[in-house]
Amino acid sequence: MTNQIITRARKESRKLLTEIESKQMLKEAGINVVETMLATSPEKAAGIATELGFPVVLKIASGDIVHKSDAGGVKIGLKTAKQVAKAYDGIMKSVRQKFPDAKLQGVAVQKMARPGVEVIIGMSKDAQFGPMVMFGLGGIFVELLKDVAFRITPLEKRDAAEMIKEIKGYPMLTGFRGQEPVDIGKLEDMILKISDFVEHHPEIKELDLNPVFAYKDGAVAVDARIILEDSN
Numbered sequence: 001m002t003n004q005i006i007t008r009a010r011k012e013s014r015k016l017l018t019e020i021e022s023k024q025m026l027k028e029a030g031i032n033v034v035e036t037m038l039a040t041s042p043e044k045a046a047g048i049a050t051e052l053g054f055p056v057v058l059k060i061a062s063g064d065i066v067h068k069s070d071a072g073g074v075k076i077g078l079k080t081a082k083q084v085a086k087a088y089d090g091i092m093k094s095v096r097q098k099f100p101d102a103k104l105q106g107v108a109v110q111k112m113a114r115p116g117v118e119v120i121i122g123m124s125k126d127a128q129f130g131p132m133v134m135f136g137l138g139g140i141f142v143e144l145l146k147d148v149a150f151r152i153t154p155l156e157k158r159d160a161a162e163m164i165k166e167i168k169g170y171p172m173l174t175g176f177r178g179q180e181p182v183d184i185g186k187l188e189d190m191i192l193k194i195s196d197f198v199e200h201h202p203e204i205k206e207l208d209l210n211p212v213f214a215y216k217d218g219a220v221a222v223d224a225r226i227i228l229e230d231s232n
Helices: 002-011 019-028 042-052 081-098 141-145 157-166 184-200
Strands: 036-039 056-061 074-078 106-111 117-126 130-137 148-152 204-215 218-221 224-228
Touching: 002 019, 002 224, 019 036, 019 056, 019 224, 036 042, 042 056, 042 081, 042 106, 056 081, 074 081, 081 106, 117 184, 130 157, 130 184, 148 157, 157 184, 184 204, 184 218
Parallel strands: none
Antiparallel strands: 036 106, 056 074, 056 106, 117 130, 117 204, 130 148, 204 218, 204 224
8 A cells, every 4th residue: 555655646746645645654554543534525525524423624635735724724623414514615615725726635534533642753854864753742832842852763662762751741741730641652652663664665755743642541643744755
């Protein structure tokens, strides 16, 4: 599946994979992701939402749009099939107005994940050192606090454990002010799987899992983005 997705993107002269494509590749690598399905009409979106269970999130599926929210391409907390169908039309209309030349595959539908501590796991390529895995607090905290740790791949278990403990927000993961501590072992495992994944796929230039919801009993990637290297 992974090679097929990359080949298709190359044929379409795309570097940005859709969220659905990114999650398919990550799931194949053993990384826990929120199930996300593609809808190509309001009716199909409503049917998928009913199958997955409410509430759901809708996001534009396009290899041409990096920031989905800025394009009006995200609707959250949808609780009925009618709301989903209306949101589908609203997303498509908004995105077409703001990005008239973008190729739209449809809309991604996913069940809303239960809230957890938001972290980010990512990878970018350094000109000197090559692939570097990143870990830190996720969501808006990434840009606000820039509280992240980096390691050069390939990583070992010790590296993953050190990355998690290095960030200033580490107390939020261990039960800050009475909150439940998260499963640190699951986060370590996800970091190591990302390291292994990018080591086996040098054609990947950037990767972001943001946010990952961390729980006391596991972790799941809610959103994912993969950018490929130039093909030439």
